[in-house]
Amino acid sequence: MHDVLAPRLTQFVAVARTEHMTRAAERIGVPQPTLSRAIARLEADLGVALFTRTGRTLRLTPAGRSLLRRAEAALTELTAAADELAGDADRTHGRVTLAFLSTLGTEAVPRLLRGFRDTHPGIRIELVQGRHEMLLDRVREGVADLALTSPLPDEPGLTALALADEELRLAVPAGHRLDRRDGTVDLAEAADEPFVGFAPGYGLRGTVDAWCRQAGFGPRIAFEGGDAATLRGLVGAGLGVALLPLAPDVPGVVQLPVAAPRTVRTLGMVYPRDDRPTPPVRELRAFVTARAPHLLTPPDTVEPWLR
Numbered sequence: 001m002h003d004v005l006a007p008r009l010t011q012f013v014a015v016a017r018t019e020h021m022t023r024a025a026e027r028i029g030v031p032q033p034t035l036s037r038a039i040a041r042l043e044a045d046l047g048v049a050l051f052t053r054t055g056r057t058l059r060l061t062p063a064g065r066s067l068l069r070r071a072e073a074a075l076t077e078l079t080a081a082a083d084e085l086a087g088d089a090d091r092t093h094g095r096v097t098l099a100f101l102s103t104l105g106t107e108a109v110p111r112l113l114r115g116f117r118d119t120h121p122g123i124r125i126e127l128v129q130g131r132h133e134m135l136l137d138r139v140r141e142g143v144a145d146l147a148l149t150s151p152l153p154d155e156p157g158l159t160a161l162a163l164a165d166e167e168l169r170l171a172v173p174a175g176h177r178l179d180r181r182d183g184t185v186d187l188a189e190a191a192d193e194p195f196v197g198f199a200p201g202y203g204l205r206g207t208v209d210a211w212c213r214q215a216g217f218g219p220r221i222a223f224e225g226g227d228a229a230t231l232r233g234l235v236g237a238g239l240g241v242a243l244l245p246l247a248p249d250v251p252g253v254v255q256l257p258v259a260a261p262r263t264v265r266t267l268g269m270v271y272p273r274d275d276r277p278t279p280p281v282r283e284l285r286a287f288v289t290a291r292a293p294h295l296l297t298p299p300d301t302v303e304p305w306l307r
Helices: 002-018 020-028 032-046 062-089 106-117 132-140 203-214 229-235 281-296
Strands: 051-054 057-060 093-101 124-130 146-148 158-173 194-198 221-224 242-245 253-256 257-261 265-274
Touching: 002 020, 002 032, 002 057, 002 062, 002 093, 020 032, 057 062, 062 281, 093 132, 093 158, 093 194, 093 281, 124 132, 132 146, 132 158, 132 257, 132 265, 146 281, 158 229, 158 281, 194 203, 194 229, 203 242, 221 229, 229 242, 242 257, 265 281
Parallel strands: 093 124, 093 146, 194 221
Antiparallel strands: 051 057, 146 265, 158 242, 158 253, 158 265
16 A cells, blocks of 8 residues: 555645645646546545545545645655765765774774775764674675675675785783794694683684684684784783784783794675665765775874775
C-alpha cells in the first residue's frame, strides 16, 4: 500500500489545504483532470471517502483528516531528510565520515586533517576509529565513506588502494638485553620474551603473529589490548616487548629496527566499489590519495603545508 500512497501524498495534501481541485492543481502544477483522477484512485485504493463534495468545494471526512495529519508529518520528515542529504553533499560545506585505525589517531590522521582543512575549511568530517574488522564493517554498511586501515581487503564490494608503507619496530624496556640503541635486532632474538600486543580482531595482531611465524616462533602473549600508547606503557613498565608503529620518544622504551623479517605493513584506503560518492567524499579521497607519501612522515620532517 505504501507504493500507492507515497506518490500521492503531495497531491492529497494540496487538495486538503485548498479545498478546491482546480486551485490545488494550479499549486502543484498538474492538470486538474489528472489530479481529480489521482484523488479518486487514492480513495478507491484505500476503500474510504477522503472528501465530501459540495459544488466545487471539498471538505475532509474524518478519514481524510486522519490521513492529512499523517501525510503532513511524513512529508515534513521527507523534506527534512532531503535537506540534510543535500547539505551533506554540498561541495564546500558537506559531510564526510572517515574511519581509521586507532594507531593512526595520534599523529597521522591529525596531520592529514589539518592539511585537508587548509584547503576545504567548510567540510565537516566525522571520525570513527577502532579495530580493523570494525572499520571494514562500517564501510560495508555505508556508515563510513572511507577507511584508513591495514591489511587491505580483497573482496568484490570494496576498493582498496595502497597508500604507504609503515615500519613497525620492536619496543623493549630501556636496559633490556636487546637494548641496542644504535643497532638492529632479528625478531628471532625475542622468541623467548613475553609479548604485549593487540587483541584478536585487530589487523595488527594477525600481522605480528605472521611475522613471528616467519622468525620461527609463536609469540607468548602476556597482555592484550587495543591502544598502542597503553601497550608502549606496558613495555616501559618491563612487562614485555611489542611490535608497534614508530612513535616519538617514549620514556623507558627503546624502539629497535627489525632486520629480519621485514616488519613493514601496507596502509591503505578502503571504500565501497560501486558507490556514488558526494563531492565532499570525492574531495577527501583525492586528497588522501595525493598526500599518501606524507601520511606517516615523522612530525619533524613533515612538509610545511602540513605544519
